[in-house]
Amino acid sequence: MKTASPSALVPERDSAGHSAWLTISLCFIVAVLEGIDFQAPGIAAPGMAQAFAMDKLQMGWVLSAGILGLLPGALCGGWLADRIGRKWVLIGSVALFGIFSIATAHAWDLPSLLGARLLTGAGLGAALPNLIALCSEAAGERLRGIAVSMMYCGVPLGAAMAALVSIAGVSADWTLVYYVGGLLPLLVLPLLAIWLPESAVFLARRRERRSPAQQAPAVAVTQGLFKDGNAAPTLLLWLAYFFTLMVVYMLISWLPSLLVGQGFSHTQTGWVMFALQIGALVGTLMLGVLMNRLRPLAISALIYLGLLCALAGLGLAEAFASMLLAGFAAGLFATGGQGVLYALAPLFYRTEVRATGVGSAVAVGRLGAMSGPLVAGKMLALGTGAAGVMLASAPGLVAAGLAVYWLFHRRHQV
Structure with a gap:
């Protein structure tokens, strides 16, 4: 040993x-x-x-x-x-x-x-x-x-x-x-x-x-991402980063246009985006504290069920006040959940490969960031409307939630 x-x-x-x-x-x-x-x-x-x-x-x-x-x-x-x-x-x-x-x-x-x-x-x-x-x-x-x-x-x-x-x-x-x-x-x-x-x-x-x-003997740093039991955490981090960042950038890229299309003014749209960022700020701090205090199932369910409910609110809300609330919740769980992933990734890597491991997960997440606006654009082109755009992200978020549960469960066992 x-x-x-x-x-x-x-x-x-x-x-x-x-x-x-x-x-x-x-x-x-x-x-x-x-x-x-x-x-x-x-x-x-x-x-x-x-x-x-x-x-x-x-x-x-x-x-x-x-x-x-x-x-x-x-x-x-x-x-x-x-x-x-x-x-x-x-x-x-x-x-x-x-x-x-x-x-x-x-x-x-x-x-x-x-x-x-x-x-x-x-x-x-x-x-x-x-x-x-x-x-x-x-x-x-x-x-x-x-x-x-x-x-x-x-x-x-x-x-x-x-x-x-x-x-x-x-x-x-x-x-x-x-x-x-x-x-x-x-x-x-x-x-x-x-x-x-x-x-x-x-x-x-x-x-x-x-x-x-x-x-x-010198060993390629990238091998450290897939050796000594790191393969499963690396792949699951990539999956969680991909689908969570897909939703984050889908919101950033398309939410203003969706709101205007739903009849909200540009000023109201600006306030919803501001509410989303304030929610992101609160969520990053709140979930960062809770991630070490809640059980694996509780923290993963809180983030991804909360995010699914927030997206449903954005797709269905009609009043400005309810849209502000939905925007706040979306920021809280989307960006706040991504903050949890940023805090989680370093825990699985040794010092000599830690920045490489985090960087690889961030890079895969950016692939999700690029695909999110494309998926949203395709759904809008098919005439699904805002509700369809939000619904399209549900399967990926369920997969990300399961991946985060496994990662937290593994950390609790160590």
Whole structure:
């Protein structure tokens, strides 16, 4: 039976404290900036389409380019972080999405706009697995889930701030949101370089690998995702990420259009989207606390039955007040449930493959993010209406709920 070396255990136990809170706070700031950038295309889309004389198909390509960039960004960001460290890969990622957010505002034609959005997405995608790895390793085993949830609630908070910009009508100049989304990350870079500590767990592992007594034959990091009993958790994480993010991005992409089609005004639509992001903020914190306190069946049922009920409400609600409530519930269970998945994934991987494992799950989730708007568009083309769009997501959510139940059940047995 193998025993862990002391240097592998001490950093996670001793990392709670000032250094841990500093890491979580700085990662939270980056998550807020990610939330602003995630919401920016929805705010800028009308003005951008007019400025470049784009039809709906071309606008769809522009919106999809940012999502497409998230996939290779997440894979490469996680892979690099397990080799050279989390801190500097995160700093490079923030610089990347900051620079190319500003470049989006300076695009001169459709190809340059697509390129800027693709590279912005790559930076956003590379940042997320590093944020998760840094927070989970700083907090240690006992507080890992709560720490990741606290960090990730910055994403819906940033998106809610962007939604308020839309409600206030400040988005007349579509480039403004991209200047804000680009300059703020660049201003944060010096703070990260000076104050953000590298993961103590990662540094300890790197020292071990350099020690002659600990040297072993090199093994591909990606093999660690499927060896030593990791194959089933990896595949189930991928399944849960895929279908949960499919619903999250289906809501972000199509809900405003569905609401307008149901007779709600643009201002009312903005408030529903704001309610969705506030629900996401509350859900990320609430479910992050409950994930370690409820039984596996209870937490998985709460998330996915709650999400199914919220989607039914969005498809059937007619009054504005009930739509606000349904939007809040959808954000609470969809984005809040995704926050639980972000906190769950690091628990199944060793330090040397943790960022790669999280990055692979995030990348597969982005495939779901890309398919969600397509599924919704197909259902609308078939004339199913809002209720049909919501119903189409039900089988995937049931599969995701079963996967999450199995993952939590396995963690409780360890």
